[in-house]
Amino acid sequence: MLPILKVPEGSISKYVLVCGDPARVLKIAERLDDFEEIGYNREYRTVKGHYRGVEVTIASHGVGVPGAALAFEELIKGGAKTIIRVGTCGSLDPNIRDGDLVVATGAVREDGLTDQLVPIGYPAIADFSVVRSLEVALLGVRDVNYKTGMVLTLSAFYPGVLDLPLKLYSETNVTAVEMECSALFVIASLRGIRAGAILAVDGVVIDYNPDEYDPHRTVVHKAVDKAITAALNAVVKMASEE
Structure with missing residues (x-):
């Protein structure tokens, strides 16, 4: 166990799809031909089923890198080869506006x-075949705007005395900010599996004000639906190429 x-x-x-919110696990699972819940502990909800003949696991990892890293490690120990x-x-x-998508x-x-797992010079890179499969899958999604590029993974959500480095990284052409991708990419590389990410934009945050943050709008929900479609179809594409 x-x-x-x-x-x-x-x-x-x-093949595994991961997301932060346990409720989104069921949202994704509803797209499958069949599914069953195989585990639910703390923020970690796990279901397994089939999509267009391909077995896929859907799992939540919570918010932030430390907890998410636990999920990634155990998913890999459990059999994941692509996340x-x-x-x-x-x-x-x-x-890049609200409702757009980013392929990291x-x-x-x-x-x-x-930085406690690998030297600071070790890169956090998505697998090329996963990135390409997501891009191809997006060609079949209607009314979608997306960009492929680097993201910033931060642990902090609410700023303290120090400002969050959002403007700094915006000036370096980093595309977006989120809270888990760097751990996923590093751990996947260390364990010899493939990983990638597709992200729905829920706001432009160069001048970030957390009090104005609202991810529960229709435009965001629609973007998440498109990301789910692309991710599932990317899985089918990769499985067909094996």
């Missing part, structure tokens, strides 16, 4: 955890 996810060892599919994060992000590019090619490691 995997101790954090509380699912049996060997029960995780080769795609289906999440949300804040845009650091004024040309890599992540800036401002996460507070991966």
Whole structure:
């Protein structure tokens, strides 16, 4: 038994979609041809089913890198060979607006955890085949705007005495900010599996005010639906190429 996810060892599919919110696990699972819940502990909800003939596991990892890293490690121990994060992000590019999508090619490691796993010079890079499969899958999604690029992974959500480095990384052409990708990419590289991410933009945050943050708008929900569609179809594409 995997101790954090509380699912049996060997029960995780080769293809896994992950998200922060346990409720989104069911939202994704409703797209499957069939599914069953195989574990639910703390913020970690895990279901398994089939999509267009491909077995896939859907799992939640909570908010932030430390807890998410636990989920990624156990999913890999359980059998995952490809993990795609289906999440949300804040845009650091004024040309990328609410409701757009971002396909992450890599992540800036401002996460507070991966520097305890690997040297600071070790890159957090998405697998090229996952990125390409997501891009191809997006060609079949109607009314979608997306950009492929690097994201910033931060551990802090609410600023303190120090400002969050959003304007700084915006000036370096980092596309968006989120809270888990760098750990996913580093851990996947260390463990020899593939990983990628597709993220729905829930606000432009270059001039960030957390009091104005509202991810529960229709435009965001529609973008998440499109990201789910692309991620599932990318899984089918990768499975067909094996």
